[in-house]
Every structure is written in structure tokens, then in C-alpha cells.
Amino acid sequence: xxxxxxxxxxxxxxxxxxxxxxxxxxxxxxxxxxxxxxxxxxxxxxxxxxxxxxxxxxxxxxxxxxxxxxxxxxxxxxxxxxxxxxxxxxxxxxxxxxxxxxxxxxxxxxxxxxxxxxxxxxxxxxxxxxxxxxxxxxxxxxxxxxxxxxxxxxxxxxxxxxxxxxxxxxxxxxxxxxxxxxxxxxxxxxxxxxxxxxxxxxxxxxxxxxxxxxxxxxxxxxxxxx
Numbered sequence: 180x181x182x183x184x185x186x187x188x189x190x191x192x193x194x195x196x197x198x199x200x201x202x203x204x205x206x207x208x209x210x211x212x213x214x215x216x217x218x219x220x221x222x223x224x225x226x227x228x229x230x231x232x233x234x235x236x237x238x239x240x241x242x243x244x245x246x247x248x249x250x251x252x253x254x255x256x257x258x259x260x261x262x263x264x265x266x267x268x269x270x271x272x273x274x275x276x277x278x279x280x281x282x283x284x285x286x287x288x289x290x291x292x293x294x295x296x297x298x299x300x301x302x303x304x305x306x307x308x309x310x311x312x313x314x315x316x317x318x319x320x321x322x323x324x325x326x327x328x329x330x331x332x333x334x335x336x337x338x339x340x341x342x343x344x345x346x347x348x349x350x351x352x353x354x355x356x357x358x359x360x361x362x363x364x365x366x367x368x369x370x371x372x373x374x375x376x377x378x379x380x381x382x383x384x385x386x387x388x389x390x391x392x393x394x395x396x397x398x399x400x401x402x403x404x405x
Contacts, residue, residue, distance in 0.1 A: 193224030267353025
């Protein structure tokens, strides 16, 4: 959780969740686009504040040093002050979310959710912009989803399902639900597996009997898609 600790100290977080789209403009000023189909990975640029005390951060620095830019780490927004990024907006309780199951019929940009709660058909299971997680990977819901009266609902998301499901899996949404095992542990709420592409060095700024850590730049974390 070392990178999540860095996230908790950030003064700003940059996020890139855009598709890979090229554009050309002809001589008569007509624009055309083309898209290269990718997994649309999440990319996070973490800019930590410069008031972390060195004496209290040596274990953190050691863990970051071990992972470096080689090993997978995990960003869990729900345990930081940045929970607003992934906060659930629908009308299910945490327990109801955890009881729902993603179905094996999920495919492409349509996830299918079953084991639905007994709530009003007009209740919102998800609102546009909600985050849901299926196994390792997270997806952004692209339209409101009502409970309805069926045994399952379709949940449209911003990118294609990365892992085909061979069995149903528990739902994770926003800050609720339990992930599958990620690097030896399960997490509560949306959790991104990432690898650092940029890992800044740091300066020590002296103070009485200690030092502040001053980072030389941002941490750039790239979603790890297997």
C-alpha cells in the first residue's frame, strides 16, 4: 500500500483515461479521426506535498525502493482523502453491492449484473460516472442504471471487458465490495494495479532534529494490464 500512502499525501492527482485517437486536418480544413483499439489503461500522475517527515517515512521509502519501476503496486482511493474520485453514487447499500455478482454473459462494453437486491424498480443501481470493478480491472459506468424488475441488468461501461468471465464474481463499486486477491491481499473498494513509469528522487530539507521530504517531481503510475 506504499503508493496509496503517497496518494494520501498528494496535493493534486492527474488522471488520463482517454482512448488512443488520432486526428488529421486536410488542406481544406476538414478534420477526420481514427482510433487504435487498446485496453484504455488508467494513468495517474501523483504530486505529493512536501511536508512528509523523513523520520516517519523510512519504511515507506524502503517499500517504494523495493517496488521501484519494476513491481506491481496498488492504488486504493477509498482509504485516502481522494475517495471522491471513485465514490459510489447509486442507491444500494454496501452490503447489497457486495452480494451482487457479475455474470459470465458480460462482454465488450456491457457488463451484466445479477443477484440483485430487493429494492424499488425505480432505484438507481449506478449513476453515470460510477466506478465498478470486475476481477483486476475497473470500469466507468457511462449511463444511469435502474434496478428494473428483471433478474439481471446491463451496465454500460467506458471500455471493453478485459478478462472474460468463466464464473460469476462479486461486485465492487466505488468504496464498497471486496476485490479479488491482488498481490497477496484483498482490498475494499476500487483498487488499481499499477506500475510506476516515473519514480522521482527526493531532497531532504532540514528542520530541527528531522527533515522534510521534498520530491523532485510526480509519481506516474500506469495501469498494469496482464
